[in-house]
Amino acid sequence: MPELNLIEAVNLALRSEMQRDAGVLVLGEDVGRNGGVFRATVGLLDAFGEERVIDTPLAETLIAAMAIGLATQGFKPVAEIQFSGFTYPCIDQIVNHAARYRHRTRSRLSCPMVLRAPNGGGIHAPEHHSESVEATFAHIPGLRVVAPSTPARAYGLLLAAIRDPDPVIFLEPTRLYRLFKQAVEDNGEALPLDTAFVEREGQDLTLVSWGAMMQDARAAADRLAEEGISVELIDVATIKPLDMDTILASVAKTGRCVIVQESPRAGGWASEIAANIAEHGLLNLFAPVLRVSGYDTIMPLARHEALYIPDTERILAEVRKVFEFAPKA
Amino acid sequence: MSHSSPAVERVAQFEVTYTQYLDPEGQPRAPLPDFAQDAEELRRMYRAMVQTRAFDKKAVVLQRTGRMGTYAACLGQEAIGTAIGCALRAEDIFIPAYREYAAQLLRGVRMRDILLNWGGDERGMHYEGCAIRHDFPLSVPIGSHVPQAIGVAYALKLRREPRVVLASCGDGATSKGDVYEAISSAKVWNLPLVFLISNNQWAISLPRGRQTGAQTLAQKAFAGGLPGEQVDGNDVIATRAVLAAAIERARSGGGPSLIEAITYRLHDHTTADDARRYRNEAEVQEAWQRCPVKRLKQHLEARGLLSASDEAALQQEASAFADQAAEEFLATPPASPAAMFDHLYAQLPKQYEWQRQEALARGLKPGH
Numbered sequence: 001m002p003e004l005n006l007i008e009a010v011n012l013a014l015r016s017e018m019q020r021d022a023g024v025l026v027l028g029e030d031v032g033r034n035g036g037v038f039r040a041t042v043g044l045l046d047a048f049g050e051e052r053v054i055d056t057p058l059a060e061t062l063i064a065a066m067a068i069g070l071a072t073q074g075f076k077p078v079a080e081i082q083f084s085g086f087t088y089p090c091i092d093q094i095v096n097h098a099a100r101y102r103h104r105t106r107s108r109l110s111c112p113m114v115l116r117a118p119n120g121g122g123i124h125a126p127e128h129h130s131e132s133v134e135a136t137f138a139h140i141p142g143l144r145v146v147a148p149s150t151p152a153r154a155y156g157l158l159l160a161a162i163r164d165p166d167p168v169i170f171l172e173p174t175r176l177y178r179l180f181k182q183a184v185e186d187n188g189e190a191l192p193l194d195t196a197f198v199e200r201e202g203q204d205l206t207l208v209s210w211g212a213m214m215q216d217a218r219a220a221a222d223r224l225a226e227e228g229i230s231v232e233l234i235d236v237a238t239i240k241p242l243d244m245d246t247i248l249a250s251v252a253k254t255g256r257c258v259i260v261q262e263s264p265r266a267g268g269w270a271s272e273i274a275a276n277i278a279e280h281g282l283l284n285l286f287a288p289v290l291r292v293s294g295y296d297t298i299m300p301l302a303r304h305e306a307l308y309i310p311d312t313e314r315i316l317a318e319v320r321k322v323f324e325f326a327p328k329a
Numbered sequence: 330m331s332h333s334s335p336a337v338e339r340v341a342q343f344e345v346t347y348t349q350y351l352d353p354e355g356q357p358r359a360p361l362p363d364f365a366q367d368a369e370e371l372r373r374m375y376r377a378m379v380q381t382r383a384f385d386k387k388a389v390v391l392q393r394t395g396r397m398g399t400y401a402a403c404l405g406q407e408a409i410g411t412a413i414g415c416a417l418r419a420e421d422i423f424i425p426a427y428r429e430y431a432a433q434l435l436r437g438v439r440m441r442d443i444l445l446n447w448g449g450d451e452r453g454m455h456y457e458g459c460a461i462r463h464d465f466p467l468s469v470p471i472g473s474h475v476p477q478a479i480g481v482a483y484a485l486k487l488r489r490e491p492r493v494v495l496a497s498c499g500d501g502a503t504s505k506g507d508v509y510e511a512i513s514s515a516k517v518w519n520l521p522l523v524f525l526i527s528n529n530q531w532a533i534s535l536p537r538g539r540q541t542g543a544q545t546l547a548q549k550a551f552a553g554g555l556p557g558e559q560v561d562g563n564d565v566i567a568t569r570a571v572l573a574a575a576i577e578r579a580r581s582g583g584g585p586s587l588i589e590a591i592t593y594r595l596h597d598h599t600t601a602d603d604a605r606r607y608r609n610e611a612e613v614q615e616a617w618q619r620c621p622v623k624r625l626k627q628h629l630e631a632r633g634l635l636s637a638s639d640e641a642a643l644q645q646e647a648s649a650f651a652d653q654a655a656e657e658f659l660a661t662p663p664a665s666p667a668a669m670f671d672h673l674y675a676q677l678p679k680q681y682e683w684q685r686q687e688a689l690a691r692g693l694k695p696g697h
Contacts, residue, residue, distance in 0.1 A: 025487075051487055057517060062476045062510040069480020072465075075487075077480070092507075096470050097477065105466050106455035107672045142673050165675035194678050241680035 003181040009151035010040045013158035027054035028080030064090035071113040081117040085128030098167040099142030114161045114168045120212045122175035124302040132263035137169045138240040144168040145239040149214035151182040156191030173212035196243040202232035206250040209260040210236040220315040244276045255286040265293040287325035290318045343551045349561040353619045355627030362570045378407040381431040383647035392600040397448045403428040405595030408621035412568035424496040427467040436461045440654035472502030476511040482520035493579045497525040501532025512553040515585035522585040523575045529594035534607040550587035562590030563621040666692020
């Protein structure tokens with residue numbers, strides 16, 4: 001079984017599904033001859049030709065709109081936006097059209113498309129290249145938002161996203177693209193959408209995250225294990241619709257929960273998870289649910305991005321607050 | 330010191346034409362195209378225009394009497410919708426804005442469905458039982474549907490299907506970047522696509538001259554490498570002829586083009602608008618002289634193709650047609666209280682099932 005990094009796993013999923021389904025198309029800026037700015041589409045042009053691997057003009061609204069048009073005609077377009085901050089010109093198309101054609105036409109037309117983009121910071125890039133946009137899209141009815149955190153999940157979830165009959169925003173963890181390798185079998189098997197993964201079972205604390213922050217959450221869980229604290233680690237994976245059943249079941253067992261996100265704090269998806277726990281799991285809690293997040297500021301440029309992005313120490317600090325919490329007598 | 334002069338060459342040259350067959354009194358200015366030699370075909374076109382006008386009037390009445398929501402009338406623009414309906418083949422794909430009701434009528438959409446949509450029921454865009462179910466629904470946001478035509482046309486070309494996409498928008502939409510992105514890219518893939526701009530001179534309160542300093546909207550095509558031309562959008566014969574030529578050129582591999590149809594919005598923007606706040610009544614009265622329905626009527630009469638009794642019968646039929654559409658709309662019971670969930674996804678994720686159940690229960694209580 002080949003060892004692949006996350007970007008290679010994305011490439012493998014695209015290649016694998018394009019081989020299997022002639023309706024799958026790839027489009028975006030520099031995705032053809034150049035193989036994508038992160039090389040997610042490398043080799044696809046030679047393998048499948050320029051009709052199916054479409055180098056588009058430099059126009060993000062057009063890319064989203066073209067994907068919508070193709071999807072309504074029964075194709076399975078996978079559009080790439082080069083950096084998360086450049087998904088914003090697509091938002092009108094995604095919110096007002098992709099998410100709505102099925103609803104607007106009572107399923108006469110539908111929009112089985114995937115919009116892929118790298119998500120989050122940590123790669124010392126210019127402005128607009130490091131934003132965490134998952135909550136922005138997750139607020140929109142009719143969409144699915146998926147954020148893988150390992151090569152194997154990137155492969156399996158991207159297959160699932162392409163096969164899904166509705167629009168999926170697929171946000172890839174930029175700084176994990178080449179961070180580590182993992183065995184990924186090209187077995188054509190999709191992983192389930194709308195389902196969180198319990199990555200590690202534990203008894204004392206539920207640690208919830210997604211995307212690139214999962215890597216820091218894993219490190220925090222390792223450190224806590226050394227201290228004798230057993231962490232149940234959950235990769236949300238599908239941001240929307242959110243699998244609260246898995247999280248609530250875990251919190252019922254551990255009684256403690258910390259949620260880690262990279263995006264700004266207010267209105268982030270950690271807030272949605274915490275609210276759900278408050279609504280449905282309050283009496284299982286020994287301590288308040290705490291959030292670890294980016295700050296409510298503009299994503300800083302490279303010199304300060306490490307200050308902004310939560311790290312293992314910040315996660316551990318919040319975890320300690322949970323364990324130190326003493327209810328009023 | 331002598332002044333040097335650089336070598337300047339002309340590298341591109343553009344020209345915008347304006348086509349008209351009938352003058353405002355319906356008199357031919359040039360030999361008519363073949364379809365306009367056919368009396369039955371002309372009468373079919375006239376019937377569609379008369380039916381559309383009757384429908385439009387009825388829709389406004391429904392809104393004014395509180396039986397339907399906001400409605401965007403097409404008064405004065407019946408020729409463009411009729412030309413679209415006649416120039417497209419059934420298998421072609423129409424991506425409309427929202428004032429081309431004559432096209433929907435000719436393409437087999439039940440007018441009840443148009444009223445359902447404006448009446449607040451999503452089923453209006455389902456086109457249940459309609460002959461053509463691949464057209465796009467009315468698009469409320471301005472211009473954002475236009476770049477989607479690139480993807481649709483690309484799909485048809487990829488499948489080697491001899492079908493054409495027609496995307497329409499208004500003069501206001503040409504100020505939006507979405508429309509430019511579509512115009513700019515269409516020729517890159519030589520797509521089977523026609524852009525139609527219905528220039529009705531007013532985008533709610535903003536006159537055409539305040540949208541852009543460009544002399545014509547047709548010339549916007551040239552920036553994308555497309556042919557662009559103007560046509561008298563109140564001359565149904567000219568509009569159909571120009572559209573048909575563009576559509577058949579696109580079908581035979583000749584690539585995309587853009588047509589600016591010059592018309593006039595005789596009604597308010599919508600029933601929620603009052604154009605007297607910003608528009609000179611004399612301008613509107615003058616525009617009535619160029620009414621497209623009157624023009625074709627006078628032409629038919631001059632050729633002896635429409636008698637007074639023919640006209641009376643047509644008007645009566647159109648009125649009954651509009652009444653029928655209104656009755657069908659009013660007789661359509663509301664959808665299930667769960668309808669807002671039932672087409673959100675192909676299959677509703679279990680996460681939202683409790684919300685659907687709650688809406689169902691609330692919707693079944695008295696008062697809902």
